[in-house]
Amino acid sequence: MGGNYRSVFDIIGPVMIGPSSSHTAGAVALGQAARKLLWQTPHKATVHYYESFALTHRGHGTDYAIAAGLLGLAPADARVPQAPQLARQAGLDLRFVEESGPSPIHHPNTAVIELWAGQQHFQISGCSIGGGTIEIRAVTMHGISVQLAGALPLALYYAPDHAQLRARQLVQHLRQLVPIKRRQIKRGQAGAVYALNLGQALATPQVEQLMHQYPDLTFL
Amino acid sequence: MFNRIDELVQAATQNHQSLAELIMQAECETSGQSQRQVWQRMAQNLTAMEAAAAQGAQGVRSATGLTGGEAAKLCAYRAKNQSLSGDLMLSAVQAAMATNEVNAAMGVVCATPTAGSSGTLPGVMMALKQQRHLTRDALIRFLFTAGEIGLIIANQAGIAGATGGCQAEVGSASAMAAAAAVEAAGGTPAQSAQAVAIALSNLLGLVCDPIAGLVEVPCVKRNAIGAGNALIAADLALAGCTSLIPADECIQAMAQVGQAMPASLRETGLGGLAGTPTGQKIRTKIFGQTMGAISDAKG
Numbered sequence: 001m002g003g004n005y006r007s008v009f010d011i012i013g014p015v016m017i018g019p020s021s022s023h024t025a026g027a028v029a030l031g032q033a034a035r036k037l038l039w040q041t042p043h044k045a046t047v048h049y050y051e052s053f054a055l056t057h058r059g060h061g062t063d064y065a066i067a068a069g070l071l072g073l074a075p076a077d078a079r080v081p082q083a084p085q086l087a088r089q090a091g092l093d094l095r096f097v098e099e100s101g102p103s104p105i106h107h108p109n110t111a112v113i114e115l116w117a118g119q120q121h122f123q124i125s126g127c128s129i130g131g132g133t134i135e136i137r138a139v140t141m142h143g144i145s146v147q148l149a150g151a152l153p154l155a156l157y158y159a160p161d162h163a164q165l166r167a168r169q170l171v172q173h174l175r176q177l178v179p180i181k182r183r184q185i186k187r188g189q190a191g192a193v194y195a196l197n198l199g200q201a202l203a204t205p206q207v208e209q210l211m212h213q214y215p216d217l218t219f220l
Numbered sequence: 221m222f223n224r225i226d227e228l229v230q231a232a233t234q235n236h237q238s239l240a241e242l243i244m245q246a247e248c249e250t251s252g253q254s255q256r257q258v259w260q261r262m263a264q265n266l267t268a269m270e271a272a273a274a275q276g277a278q279g280v281r282s283a284t285g286l287t288g289g290e291a292a293k294l295c296a297y298r299a300k301n302q303s304l305s306g307d308l309m310l311s312a313v314q315a316a317m318a319t320n321e322v323n324a325a326m327g328v329v330c331a332t333p334t335a336g337s338s339g340t341l342p343g344v345m346m347a348l349k350q351q352r353h354l355t356r357d358a359l360i361r362f363l364f365t366a367g368e369i370g371l372i373i374a375n376q377a378g379i380a381g382a383t384g385g386c387q388a389e390v391g392s393a394s395a396m397a398a399a400a401a402v403e404a405a406g407g408t409p410a411q412s413a414q415a416v417a418i419a420l421s422n423l424l425g426l427v428c429d430p431i432a433g434l435v436e437v438p439c440v441k442r443n444a445i446g447a448g449n450a451l452i453a454a455d456l457a458l459a460g461c462t463s464l465i466p467a468d469e470c471i472q473a474m475a476q477v478g479q480a481m482p483a484s485l486r487e488t489g490l491g492g493l494a495g496t497p498t499g500q501k502i503r504t505k506i507f508g509q510t511m512g513a514i515s516d517a518k519g
Contacts, residue, residue, distance in 0.1 A: 005374040006221065008247050008367030009261060011333045011396075012341075015268040018323035019435035021335040022380050052382040055488045056433030058507060061326065076268075076328055108382040108486065130380025130388070131333040131370075200252055 003129040004151035014132045016075035022109050023053065023060030026128025028080065031069015033136055033220050034113040037122045037156070042115040044093040045070055050103040050110040053128075063096055066111065070094070075132065103127070105137040105150075136220055139195075144188035146195050153198045156218040160191035167194050170214050174198070177206060221250050225372055225413050225467040232409040239399070239409050240361035243368040262360050262367075268330040269319070269342040276318025280325040284506055287436040288325060291318035308351050309448060316343025316447040320440040333370040333379045333392055336435045340393035340446030341366055341400075347451070348404050358404060365403050366396035369416055376468070377475035381428030381487035384478030390446040391423035391474065395467075397450035398457070407458050417463035419453035420470040425477055427485035429492025432503040438493055 005011065016025040035041070047066055049057050057063055065075075067083035071090065079086060087094050103110035107127035115122045125138035127150075135150030142158050155174060159167035171194065174180060179199035186193045202210070202219070211217050222228040232242050247258050277295050281288035294314045297303065303310050316339035323329045323338050332341040345362050348354055354362070370379065373392045378384045398415035402408075407415075423446070431437045463470070484491030493499050 003374050003378055003380075005371055007251055008243065008364060008371055009258075009265075011370035011374060011379075012262065012363050012367040013265050013330055015265060015328060015330045016335060018326050018329055018335050018338075021331040021333075021338075022382060023435075025331060025335065051483075052487050055490070056430075059430075059433040059489070060435065078328075081326055108483070108488075109380065128380075130378060130383065131374065132331050132335075133374075200250065203252065 003133060004135065005131070005133055010131060010133045014075050016132065017078070017080045020060040021132040022128040022130050023056060023062045024065045025075040025132035026109065026134050027062045027065035027111065028069040028073070028075040029132065029134045030111050030113065030126045030128065031066040032072065033069070033126060033134065034115055034122070034124045035070050035072055036218050036220060037124060037139070037141060038115060038117045040117060041071060041090050041092055042117045043091060044116040046095045046097060046114045048097045048099050048112040048114070050099050050101070050112070051108040053109050053111055054098040054100070057096070057098075062111075066113070067094055107135075139193075141193060142188060142191060144186050144191075144193045146184060146186045146193050148184070148195055149182060149197060151197060152220050153201045154220045155194075155196040155198060156220065157194040157214065158191055158216055159194065164192065166214070167192070170194070170217065171196065173210070177202060221246055222368065222372055223375065225369070225416055225471070228368065228372070229409045229413045238361070239365045239368065239403055239412060243364045246368070247364070259360060262363050263356075265330045266356070266359055266363060268328060269332070269345070272319045272322045272327065272329045272338075273315040273342055273346055275327060276320075276322045277314065280321050280327065282321070282324040282436055283326065284432075284434060284436065286324070286431070286434065286502070287440050288321050290440070291321055305448070308347050309451060311350060312343040312347035312447040312451055313444040314343070315346040316340055316443040317440050319343065320443045324434070324436040324440060332366070333374060333396070334381070334389045336381060336439050337389035337393040337443060337446065339440070339443030340390055340450065341397045343443065343447035344397035344401050344450045347447075348401055352404060354404060362400045362404050365412070366400040369399045370396045373471055373474075376471045378478060383486065384474065385426060385481050385486055386428040386442055387423050387426040387474055388478055389428070390442045391420055391426055394423055394446040394450040394453070395419040397447065398453040401450060401454035402457050405454065405458055407454075411457045413467045414462050415453045415457035417465060417467040417470045418456050418461070419450055420467070420474055421463060421465065422449050422453065424470075424474060427481065427492045428487040429485055429494045430487065430489055431494045431499045432506050433487075433489030433494070434506075
């Protein structure tokens with residue numbers, strides 16, 4: 001039942017717009033995680049809610065929270081409650097679906113977010129485990145689906161077949177900076193997704209430098 | 221990072237350190253941040269908590285009109301000096317309810333450990349600030365101590381109403397506040413652990429049954445009891461009273477009780493107060509038939 005909490009700031013914090021840390025602040029974090037797969041606002045997003053999320057999303061402001069995350073807003077941003085209107089203005093076709101079945105990732109606070117940007121389709125399955133902390137338990141990118149342990153921070157990298165050496169360099173590079181607790185490589189038709197569970201979050205300048213060197217790298 | 225309350229108490233006792241010092245050191249080690257960085261980050265959280273309590277005391281109202289304005293009523297009542305439970309207790313209750321009224325009104329709060337339970341800890345902290353004349357530095361230390369207790373509970377049991385009921389939210393917040401209150405009042409780390417055990421035991425089994433699924437009723441007043449319970453648990457521990465069951469086992473018990481709770485009592489807005497005729501009537505009034513149809517399908 002226990003969670004993967006690492007810091008006293010997972011407990012004291014976040015500073016956020018109410019009313020629920022798991023259904024609002026955690027939902028902003030889920031939206032932000034989805035956005036990070038693209039590094040832009042998608043043109044279409046469909047959010048599938050399960051269990052407690054399906055039953056209480058309207059009262060908890062989960063819809064505007066996920067919309068805010070998809071737009072890149074912070075949990076304490078005063079514009080969070082207006083996010084669905086802002087999303088429409090930004091040209092985002094945003095839909096919410098209340099699913100009646102059990103969560104595919106086995107948590108009552110589950111959102112599966114599908115994103116479309118250009119010709120690409122991404123999917124991210126996350127849950128809000130309480131106090132605003134989230135886990136990402138599955139992603140689909142470049143047609144490859146990866147089941148994940150859930151705990152963050154996580155580095156995700158897609159390398160086409162001709163660039164596998166580059167991916168191995170990234171793994172070595174990361175290992176010099178932080179312990180890698182778990183490494184998954186999932187191969188698809190024309191490339192592979194690397195999912196690396198990091199033992200510690202990287203400092204912002206390190207993240208910026210890595211993303212400059214490896215443009216398709218995502219940190220969740 | 222510690223996995224158990226007894227490990228934390230042992231480390232603090234052996235090193236002759238306060239819980240707050242030990243925890244700050246551990247936070248710097250696991251996050252790779254400097255003492256200055258973590259201190260400033262906690263100071264920002266404190267500022268947000270103070271702002272929310274002050275805003276709520278002025279009187280706010282939620283969009284549904286279900287909550288708001290009661291912290292202000294309490295403020296006026298306190299001014300008459302005729303309260304039954306004493307002004308320290310009521311100042312804690314006022315700040316707790318004020319914070320949660322702001323949360324229900326979609327204002328800015330600091331989750332401690334969650335938004336639904338965000339009033340309990342600041343309630344206790346602000347009451348002690350007034351009574352014990354705690355400095356800003358002492359308040360920041362209070363938050364580090366409370367944070368580590370919450371971190372252990374979160375990893376060993378959980379802090380989400382949807383998985384563990386309200387005991388996991390207000391219960392955890394109350395235990396965190398009790399431990400930090402003991403330390404702020406000059407108690408030992410072992411007494412803080414006793415306060416955790418007592419506070420958790422006394423809210424064990426508390427269900428999460430928000431009316432219409434909204435973080436309003438009974439959440440706002442649950443934070444009043446969370447704050448009151450924390451002060452009582454802290455006083456009991458400071459008086460030398462002890463819990464027969466150690467804190468770590470109380471946390472395990474809370475996890476097991478949470479797992480045994482039916483889904484209707486874990487933040488689905490279906491059972492408990494939410495399931496009463498009045499609770500259901502309010503739900504229908506706010507959301508119409510759609511939400512009712514879902515609850516029938518799921519319930």
